[in-house]
Amino acid sequence: MSIGILTSGGDAPGMNAAVRAAFRTLKMREPECELLFFRDGFRGLARRLDSSSDRSVDRRAVRDIIHRGGTFIGTGRVPELVLPPEDAPNFADRLAARDDFLKVAAINLYQMRVDNLIVIGGDGSFRGARLIGDAFRAHFPRRPFRVIGIPGTIDNDLHGTDYSICYDTALNNVVDAIRKLRDTIESHRRAIILEVMGNTSGWLALQSAIAGGAAVVAIPEVEETWEHEQIVRRLVAGVRRDYRYFIIVVAEGVLRRAGADWCESLRRKIEGDRAIEAHLGHPMEVRINSVGHVARGGSPTALDNTLAGLLGSGAADVVQLGGLGGEPKVDGDVMIGCRGPHVIVTPLDEVIARSPRLVTRDSELYQLSLKLMLSAEQPF
Ligand code: F6P
DSSP states (O other), X not given: OXXXXXEOSSOOTTHHHHHHHHHHHHHXXXXXXXXXXXXXXXXXXXXXXXXXXXTTOOGGGGXXXXXXXXXXXXXXXXGGGSOOOTTOTTHHHHHHHHHHHHHHHHHHHHXXXXXXXXXXXXXXXXXXXXXXXXXHHHHOTTSOOEEEEEEBOXXXXXXXXXXXXXXHHHHHHHHHHHHHHHXXXXXXXXXXXXXXXXXXXXXXXXXXXXXXXXXXXXXXXXXXXXXXXXXXXXXXXXXXXXXXXXXEEEEHHHHHHHOTTHHHHHHHHXXXXXXXXXXXXXXXXXXXXXXXXXXXXSOOOHHHHHHHXXXXXXXXXXXXXXXXXXXXXXXXXXXXXXXXXXXXXXXXHXXXXXXXOOOOTXXXXXXXXXXXXXXXXXXX
């Protein structure tokens, strides 16, 4: 039998180290085991196999990749795998396209004798992986097959793990951007509104705003953080205390919920605010920037590569030992995650049902932001 590995969804620095760790652990324990890399995410499962998979990869395949960002086996999103809304005009066609995709993927996996598929990605990828697992088991009930997920996303929004691979790299990239922007806005005494990715969750925006020393952060989970009047009141309190520039970090999830013109309309409010103008002697200039995909570019941090090593190796343990080394066996599709310094295993169904894991008001990071950031009632 063979073990398949693919990376899916948004690329994430550290994915290469996870593939390498799974490969090396598997081969160390069982040098003859057969490994396949599927290229470009789930697309690689449903194409002609000779072009989309690397049959019987050997040790050279994972050399010189650990320091590189992105994913050397490619990734992708597969819209066909997403369940269309029931009122979509082409609902039946889309459902049929999804079934076709799943059938081809299941047949390919069967023909390549894959019994374990390691999928590195986020919650969308795990939903897709579960569908593929279910399709395989429906078509070939007598063949064993399981999916082992490894969390790899800058959004850090998966149940079943404290951190996902790439979050630390993205955090450092965003803090680096904040530091660079601080130089220019301090020189000009401006305010900057900085958009940060994160899908529906505010983790990346929140933590980078804290670590970068931002004055304000707006996250999708806490509506009052997006209110323009409230933000302007805080800036007024700031200029009264001699703040001469402001960093305002906004999570992309806010823009999705509050509207794409959120940044522009906040800019107009700040530039037009009379109290700020009265204190400065002129209106405050505002610039809008976005970190964009730069957040997930570049070499992985040491922390991400270490996490990738632990999770990739944990996935190999589940494949070969049935569970993490020295721990009881676990059945079914699972995800490998971390709880503190420990590697843990969670059923994939549970991960899917409880993701995305969002910021809560009582989370330590959100409470910390209230203590460290600019407040409208700032007493000092
Ligand atoms: O899930 C990772 C992520 O970077 C999100 O933060 C963002 O919403 C999305 O992917 C961007 O997707 P794409 O790379 O397809 O533009």
